[in-house]
Amino acid sequence: MKKILFIPIIALCLFLGTMTIAASAYVTPESIVAAGRVYVSSVTYDPTVFFTDDVGTVIFEVTNGNTDQGVVVNHATLSETNHNIRLTSGTYDYSSNIGPGKTQTFTFSVKADGRDGTYYPTFSLSLRDADNLWYKTMVQIDNTPLVVTILDKPDAFTQGRKKTMNVQVANPRKNDVYSLLLEISGTGITSTPSKIFIGELVANANKTINVAITPDQPTTLEITVYYANGDNIHKVTTELPIVFGTDKKQANPVVSNIQVKSDNGIYHVTGDVTNAGLETANAVMVTTLSPAVPQDPYRTYVVGALKPDDFGSFEVTFFAQNGSSIPIQLSYKDADGNIITSTYDVTLSSLPTSSQKSDLPILPIVVVVIIVGVFAGGWVIYLRRNKK
Amino acid sequence: MKHSFSDLFLKPDLFFQDLVTKKESLGRPALIILAAGIAAAVYAYLVVGLTARMIAGIMPGMETIIILSTAIGALFSTFVFWILWAGVIFALSWVFKGKGSFKRTMEIVGYGYLPQIFGILITCIVAFFYIPHVHVPELTAAAVQDPQVIQETTKALMHDPAMLVLTQITAVVSIAFFLLSANMWIFGLKHARTISLRDAAICVGVPVVGYSIYILSMMTVI
Numbered sequence: 296m297k298k299i300l301f302i303p304i305i306a307l308c309l310f311l312g313t314m315t316i317a318a319s320a321y322v323t324p325e326s327i328v329a330a331g332r333v334y335v336s337s338v339t340y341d342p343t344v345f346f347t348d349d350v351g352t353v354i355f356e357v358t359n360g361n362t363d364q365g366v367v368v369n370h371a372t373l374s375e376t377n378h379n380i381r382l383t384s385g386t387y388d389y390s391s392n393i394g395p396g397k398t399q400t401f402t403f404s405v406k407a408d409g410r411d412g413t414y415y416p417t418f419s420l421s422l423r424d425a426d427n428l429w430y431k432t433m434v435q436i437d438n439t440p441l442v443v444t445i446l447d448k449p450d451a452f453t454q455g456r457k458k459t460m461n462v463q464v465a466n467p468r469k470n471d472v473y474s475l476l477l478e479i480s481g482t483g484i485t486s487t488p489s490k491i492f493i494g495e496l497v498a499n500a501n502k503t504i505n506v507a508i509t510p511d512q513p514t515t516l517e518i519t520v521y522y523a524n525g526d527n528i529h530k531v532t533t534e535l536p537i538v539f540g541t542d543k544k545q546a547n548p549v550v551s552n553i554q555v556k557s558d559n560g561i562y563h564v565t566g567d568v569t570n571a572g573l574e575t576a577n578a579v580m581v582t583t584l585s586p587a588v589p590q591d592p593y594r595t596y597v598v599g600a601l602k603p604d605d606f607g608s609f610e611v612t613f614f615a616q617n618g619s620s621i622p623i624q625l626s627y628k629d630a631d632g633n634i635i636t637s638t639y640d641v642t643l644s645s646l647p648t649s650s651q652k653s654d655l656p657i658l659p660i661v662v663v664v665i666i667v668g669v670f671a672g673g674w675v676i677y678l679r680r681n682k683k
Numbered sequence: 684m685k686h687s688f689s690d691l692f693l694k695p696d697l698f699f700q701d702l703v704t705k706k707e708s709l710g711r712p713a714l715i716i717l718a719a720g721i722a723a724a725v726y727a728y729l730v731v732g733l734t735a736r737m738i739a740g741i742m743p744g745m746e747t748i749i750i751l752s753t754a755i756g757a758l759f760s761t762f763v764f765w766i767l768w769a770g771v772i773f774a775l776s777w778v779f780k781g782k783g784s785f786k787r788t789m790e791i792v793g794y795g796y797l798p799q800i801f802g803i804l805i806t807c808i809v810a811f812f813y814i815p816h817v818h819v820p821e822l823t824a825a826a827v828q829d830p831q832v833i834q835e836t837t838k839a840l841m842h843d844p845a846m847l848v849l850t851q852i853t854a855v856v857s858i859a860f861f862l863l864s865a866n867m868w869i870f871g872l873k874h875a876r877t878i879s880l881r882d883a884a885i886c887v888g889v890p891v892v893g894y895s896i897y898i899l900s901m902m903t904v905i
Contacts, residue, residue: 561820561839588836590820614820614836656902659851663858663902667895670862671888674869678881 322424325364330425332360335418336398338432342525344470345407345436349527350383355401355418355430359393367392367423371401375416379409380434390423407436439468441475441496443520443533446503451540457487457509457631464493464520465501472496474523477504481537483511496522507631510537547572548579548601548625550639557643561590561612564641568598568625569606576601576627584622584638587613601627615643691794692863695870699791703874707786712765712793719796720761722803727757729810730849736819737840768792768890772872775886781876791871795864802860806853813852816845854898865891 337356345351353373359366371387384404393399405416413435420428447461466472475493479486487507496502508516516535521528553566564583570576579598583589590612598607615621621643626636690698731753735746769792773785820839840846865887873883 588820588822591818614839656847656851659855659902660899662855663895663899666855666859666862667892670865671892674866674884674888678884681880 326424329361329364329366330422330428333366333393333420333422333428334358334360335428335430338418338430340432340434342470342527344468344524345380345434346438346524346527346529347407347410347436349436349524350404350406351525351527353403353405353416353432353434355403356398357393357401357420357428358398359395361395363395365392365394365397366425368399368420369423370421371419373403373405373416373418375414377409377414379407379412379414379436380416381406381408407434409436411436411438435469437468440529440531441466441468441472441520441522443518443531445518445533445535448535450543452510452537453542453633454511454539455509456629456633457507459505459507462504462506462518463501464496464504466496466498469498470524471498472522472524472529474521475502476521477506478519478521479506479508479516480519481510481516482514484514484516484537485509485511493520510539513538544573545635546570546574546576546601546603546627546629548576548627548637550581550623550625553639553641555641555643562587562615562621562643563593563610563612564621564623565608565610567606567608568601570601570603573603574629575603577629579607579625579627581609581611582624583611583613583615584624587615587621589613688797691797691867695867696873699794699867699871699874702791702794702871703783703787707784707790709786709790709793712790712796715793715796715800716762716765719800719803720758722800722807723757723761724754726803726807726810728754729807729814733814733817733819733840733846734837736821737836738822741822765789765792765796771890772868772886773876775889776872776876776878776882779876779878779882779886781872781878781882781886783876787875788872791875792868795867795871798860798863798867799857802856802863805856805860809852809856810849813845813849817843817849818845819843851902854902858895858898861894862891 334357335355336358337354339354341352341354342349355371355373357368357371367390368387369390373382373386375381382403383406384402387401391399401418401420413433415431415433418430418432420430422428442465444463444465445460446463449458449460452458462477464475464477473495475496477491477493479489485508487509491504491506493502493504506518510516514537516537517532518535519530519532521530523529547570548568549571551567551569553564556563556565568579568581570579577600579601580595581598582595589595593610593612596609596611598609601607611623613621620640622638622640624636624638626634628634728750731750732746735749738749739746766789769785769789772792773781773788776788817840820836822833822836841850868887869880869883872878872886873880876883876886878886
């Protein structure tokens with residue numbers, strides 16, 4: 296029994312002794328000097344600045360600065376004292392040789408568990424013929440999101456009218472973000488386009504996007520920006536209440552100088568249309584509505600485009616009952632092609648009409664009277680002569 | 684002695700004097716009335732076409748029916764007018780103890796209608812010239828709900844400058860040729876009813892003057 300236990304103990308001692316002899320056998324003053332020329336030449340974090348819970352990678356490049364001697368590395372790992380930066384991939388547990396003047400890469404996957412702040416993970420590399428190489432790095436966790444700002448929007452939204460908004464996406468972070476995608480959404484909102492790919496946005500920069508929206512009902516407009524921080528997708532949302540109202544800048548055609556004439560039952564209404572708004576009124580048209588019956592030659596009068604403070608004259612012709620009030624419809628198109636209409640009432644009550652004039656057809660009556668008179672007179676004379 | 688149609692215009696007294704010696708016949712007078720009726724139908728076709736265009740917006744497709752019914756109505760009303768006019772002057776001549784049949788009176792009235800064929804043809808030529816210049820207002824389906832609008836629209840059509848001139852020329856030409864017919868009817872009635880020329884002139888002159896006043900009043904109303 297004692298013989299059986301003795302054999303493994305002897306074997307273990309021999310193994311450990313062999314390993315100790317082997318290890319210590321290469322540690323020489325020259326190898327220590329050579330190890331001193333091994334250094335971390337590059338450290339790259341991706342992303343460069345983490346959000347909390349972001350995952351990423353860190354790449355260490357180790358360079359052998361010796362020109363005539365290689366070094367053997369046994370083990371490489373990364374650690375952070377308080378585990379704010381946590382290693383999620385394994386360590387390097389194998390030996391490899393870094394030739395003279397060569398560089399070897401060590402990549403680790405990490406996850407940012409800490410809060411906002413600066414952390415110092417330490418990279419350690421075991422050298423076979425010397426002590427370990429320790430290298431402390433710096434990495435930041437910053438939860439500052441992108442900022443979405445509505446730079447310009449209409450004074451008021453109107454149902455069914457397309458309006459253009461100016462949206463700015465800014466990056467206040469210390470690192471670049473990628474794959475930006477702006478999305479417009481909301482109940483009853485039609486957006487052109489509804490999604491816009493922006494791409495990369497470098498640190499401390501911004502981009503401005505024009506978006507045309509057409510609301511069908513009062514609602515809340517959501518502007519969401521999706522972006523990638525390394526391999527991690529984040530989003531930021533801005534809401535804008537859509538409340539219908541009157542656009543203070545919109546064109547405002549006003550009808551004035553109304554004059555009404557009646558010619559044989561056909562009313563001629565003339566007047567001026569002046570654009571009292573701040574935008575151009577395109578394709579301004581004037582016509583009459585029921586109970587008026589539009590008639591030629593001016594069933595509808597096209598005034599055309601009216602710039603702010605411009606005016607144009609119009610004339611419409613129609614039939615209507617004398618004494619009634621006639622609605623005159625004025626319509627125009629805004630820059631987006633939306634048709635806006637308004638009506639003005641014109642009263643025809645006290646208007647003298649030419650049909651009320653007593654224009655007797657004098658000439659035909661005189662002609663008829665003469666003909667009848669000649670006929671009657673002729674017969675009277677004829678009868679008198681015939682009687683004699 | 685046989686008299687031609689030219690004598691009807693130049694020597695109506697002799698024409699009708701000769702006519703009453705023959706057997707009463709409504710054949711030729713009916714043909715004259717038919718010709719006048721056709722001419723009246725053509726004129727009605729031209730003028731009612733304007734009204735049909737006015738209401739085309741209310742009842743699409745009704746224009747043809749309206750035009751045809753009016754033209755046919757004009758044709759038949761000429762025959763009705765023939766009978767009525769003969770009846771009126773026959774009744775008036777009865778006051779002067781006139782003799783002769785109603786058929787004879789209808790015969791001379793029919794012959795006397797001949798000038799009016801030319802009168803209607805002249806108005807047709809005038810209508811051909813003026814009608815294209817008439818601006819026809821159009822009624823919509825909504826306007827039918829308001830009788831006032833219909834009235835105003837019709838008035839507007841009648842007061843169109845071209846329409847006014849057409850109406851006045853038609854009235855003057857109609858009266859002129861109607862008086863020419865009256866001239867024949869006086870001579871015709873004298874022989875048909877065996878009354879004096881003065882009595883015949885009164886029998887024909889009274890309704891003629893009444894008709895002329897009616898035409899004049901229509902011109903002033905329009």
